[in-house]
Amino acid sequence: MQNFVFHNPTKILFGKNTLSSLGTETAAFSKRVLLVYGRNSIKKTGLYDRVIESLAHEKIEVVDHAGVSPNPLVSHVREGIAKVKECDLGAIVAVGGGSVIDSAKAIAAGALVAHDVWKFFIGKKTIKATLPVITVLTLAAAGSEMNSGMVLTNEKTVEKFGFGHRLLYPKTSILDPELTFTVPPDYTAYGAIDAISHVLEFYMTTQDPDTQVQDRIMEGLLINCMENCERCLDKPDDYSARANLMWAATLALNGLTAAGLGRVGFPMHMIEHSLSALYNVPHGAGLSVIIPGWLTWALPHRKKRIARLGRQIFPETITNELSTTAAAGQTIALLRDWFAAQHSPVSLSELDIPITDIPHIAQNSLQLARVWRLKEYGQHEIETILTLCK
């Protein structure tokens, strides 16, 4: 196990009717807030009214900032920052999934500086302070509700970049699984696949050979994401399934799985971000295309690890009798099949992305490879991986 610092100060309120605590949790930080959310869905479901009611109960003044898109845009974040500065607001309340929460975090950081917020993302400026962020989660996927990361897309430069900073942990996050009952099947699956990818990135990129504690936690989370995704698709208002999926997705990227693994990376995200940036593909849909291709590319060097993964998540098929080579190969095939069974795409062609675009996509990914310092990924490597995703 490698040395690590673990310090996750986010307070989680999990369960039914926890939304009613939003007002008091927010009032502890400010009585004047920016309310960040997506398009119309929270108004249709009545969630917007419940949020306003809880905030009003504590006499909190609210400035609306609607319209966060699934791949959140820096232009929209800039508008939010302008509102916070103009109205002198003291906290940000995010109601939504990872896109909304990431936008809220970027606004919370950008509102306290004079320079453009994108400079944080390209490493030209460092965060020194942030406004408090309080979140209400409506999608089990990104894990942003309990971590220090954020991802934004710059539509002008066609870059989807992300990074983490210890000041970006939300103060309080409210996780009510009932709020995810209305998530449609495709986004339920994309969310589960996003959580799965977060676990797999660390599981596959650690170079430490003896991280038994983390390995078993990660394997348990993977099984939970898969089983409960299936249950949610089968019965969208299965509280228990939604609860298990939600908590598993949060734990998948709250620092717990990475602590002790040493240097880990997000190479699959690195490539997927280019699909999102260039073709506006939903993040989870892009990941289910990239993951099997990346695993196939990594197979020669990570055969044992992939075989172990398969024995844990597909124990009935990947038995101890199978050789490591056979087990590893079958694991990738079974994972691809599982994504397909959740109706998530597993090839570039399903996303209508022509193979002739591969060099261009790889060029885009290279930018992020540089920012994230994933030195082992050059144009050639990324093209090879993308070819395995065709």
Add this chain to the structure above:
Amino acid sequence: MQNFVFHNPTKILFGKNTLSSLGTETAAFSKRVLLVYGRNSIKKTGLYDRVIESLAHEKIEVVDHAGVSPNPLVSHVREGIAKVKECDLGAIVAVGGGSVIDSAKAIAAGALVAHDVWKFFIGKKTIKATLPVITVLTLAAAGSEMNSGMVLTNEKTVEKFGFGHRLLYPKTSILDPELTFTVPPDYTAYGAIDAISHVLEFYMTTQDPDTQVQDRIMEGLLINCMENCERCLDKPDDYSARANLMWAATLALNGLTAAGLGRVGFPMHMIEHSLSALYNVPHGAGLSVIIPGWLTWALPHRKKRIARLGRQIFPETITNELSTTAAAGQTIALLRDWFAAQHSPVSLSELDIPITDIPHIAQNSLQLARVWRLKEYGQHEIETILTLCK
């Protein structure tokens, strides 16, 4: 899954040479501290000098408070409180295992009130504030380094009581596995068994039938505690084994496993505390006696749960072919055998406790049953369980 609040603000510094950060971590809170530790072992190993050196580097004044015993005494805590008040100290530094850390927490709470500290333990007073506690862990066992609990023994009233409060989380805990290389085999095993018991208490007492996320985390931690205990006994300076055991023991009782399980209890601890209070038995040694007996007592109502446990932690013996009844029975027998193989006692007679004492022990446990509101445990039930431990 049941509603829960999860908020664990302790900062963990894990790994080799993290001790050198003790000074800076402490100086963030106070430059005048009480240093709490046990008997002579940290002086023999040179750890004491390293602690003093790191604190001196930040010009921190230190008042010594040595002599914490394995079942820590309230009388010794009272002496510590007197020193803090007399010298007007601003933080408590604990260097040791759970006993030392629990003593430090009790001093941190007791130093800010005029009444006797024991009143917190019998529920007559509530904690309103505490001094900051910084810990250096030297034993993988109690989990106190990352939780809000503490346990003390009142030698006058012969009570070993414990409770939790959100103000009792240490600010920073330093976990260097190398500091546990010198832990002798018996206490290494007792520590692992303590951690195992923390997982088992929650695993067995939850009434929620669908806590898949927590179940898999708990099962993973159990396997890790067992496997790495064996590795540590085999090779005391196996860094990787010590690291995995240490982190597993910390996660076993940091709130993560309990979050979402609803009401859980510590019935095995409740009875073991009486063995410690009456006969000064090492906590882990008492637990390895009580656990198999308690499980045998619980068997008729928790057959399925115990069978699932066995299938996870003894997969080679407890196969899917076995009936639930056979699997559950064999699980208890195998666990008892495993404790015995680590040279931890598995019967009252091995502790030289006569069977005729059982009514008296049960009477002592009843006090804690009342404080912890474990209403299902009367004199008769506790005597029955103890009889199964003979």
